[in-house]
Amino acid sequence: MTSNNKKLAWAALLLLPECAFAEQLNQANTAWVLTSTALVLFMTIPGLSLFYGGLVRSKNVLSVMMQCFAITCLVSLLWLAGVYSFIFTDGGDWQKILGGASKVFLPDMSTDNLIGDIPETVYFMFQMTFAIITPALIVGGFAERMKFSAMLWFSGLWLIVVYMPICHWIWGGGWLAEMGAKDFAGGIVIHVNAGVAALVSALVLGRRRGFPNIAMPPHNMSMVVTGAGMLWFGWFGFNGGSALTSDGHAGMAIVVTHIAAAAGSLTWMTIEWLRFGKPSVLGIVTGMVAGLGTITPASGFVGPIGGFVIGTVAGGVCFISTQYIKRVLKIDDSLDVFPVHGVGGCVGSILTGVFAAESLGGLGLNGVSMLDQVGVQALAVLVTAVWSAVFSYGLLKLIDLFIGLRVLEDEEQQGLDIVLHEETGYHNL
Secondary structure, three states, rough: OOHHHHHHHHHHHHHOHHHOOOOOOOOHHHHHHHHHHHHHHHHHHHHHHHHHHHHOOOOHHHHHHHHHHHHHHHHHHHHHHHHHHHHHHOHHHHOOOOOOOOOOOOOOOOOHHHHHEEEHHHHHHHHHHHHHHHHHHHHHHHHOOOHHHHHHHHHEEEEEHHHHHHHHHOOOHHHHHHHHOOOOOOHHHHHHHHHHHHHHHHHHHHHOOOOOOOOOOOOHHHHHHHHHHHHHHHHHHHHHHHHHHOOHHHHHHHHHHHHHHHHHHHHHHHHHHHHHHOHHHHHHHHHHHHHHHHHHHHHHOOHHHHHHHHHHHHHHHHHHHHHHHHHHOOOOOOOOHHHHHHHHHHHHHHHHHOOOOOOHHOOOOOOOOOHHHHHHHHHHHHHHHHHHHHHHHHHHHHHHHHHHOOOHHHHHHHHHHHHHHOOOOOOOO
């Protein structure tokens, strides 16, 4: 079988899981994807919860952690109810746009169903963890001011209206996949998508009371660093697990992921040190997240050189973007979701078309010229950004019309923990 035919056969298996019995179960691959599934869920709970929780003020710490936890539960049930099916099954005449309904509530799921050479149950869970963390990332754009009920409605509807079609277009055999768009582990599907939605959320809800005149530093940097370390650890499953194999491809994805994280951290730290006179803990961990988010789309296609360059570029570009968004535009994207994840995802996705070239240590572009691949990558980024922006705005306005988006001014002043949940993170406050 030629290389192209093998790829077509693999794509067919992904689109028709109920027919995927040609391969035998590979226990090593299954064990690795099971492990990766746990690692990616670990990124949201507790990783992102602690990271975001430490970044907000003490009166809102529980509200952010509650949002991450509730999103995990909500997305899991929506995934079962049909989101998985409409992304990863055959959509027939509508395949380029959306998948089919044959896997709604998994009527034929059994322990014997395979996707390639791993159980479909494992594949179902692995992809679910990606769907969970994407709307959870958006929380950082509206932190400390959105109603809990509005957050639930927005997260659920956003998963269906925004995440589901974009994920199908790129990972489910849709029209962007047919064009050759490369997104190994979610630079476009997750980071560009969530980053743009977070920016739109910040604009629609408006600034927190007092921003930017009143300083709003993280209330617990120890919590931030703990969460950041969990994110770095979990990201090996995020990127390495996306290979769906326990071989050199997964190993290379982990290598470039780690290199990019280290390069992003040190680049951000150095720029901050030169500009402000001291390196900050917040800066080095934010640079790490920037490096990780930026390498994500490229992690299965580039080599160590690509990982180093992409991580270094991420540290610089995301630092500049953060400063510009907050200091010049004065947009209150509370936890820097767009300048770190959105911008990083855009940069990494486009650079994938460059550093995937064999001449730069990548795994090759399958006969496509570098210029053409960069063009496809840019188109995928643009389409995702526009779709996410338009429909995120529409959903927010719709929810605001019916139940309202934002807590009252005095409630925001008091803090969301006590107002929305009748609890406090610290009993001595």
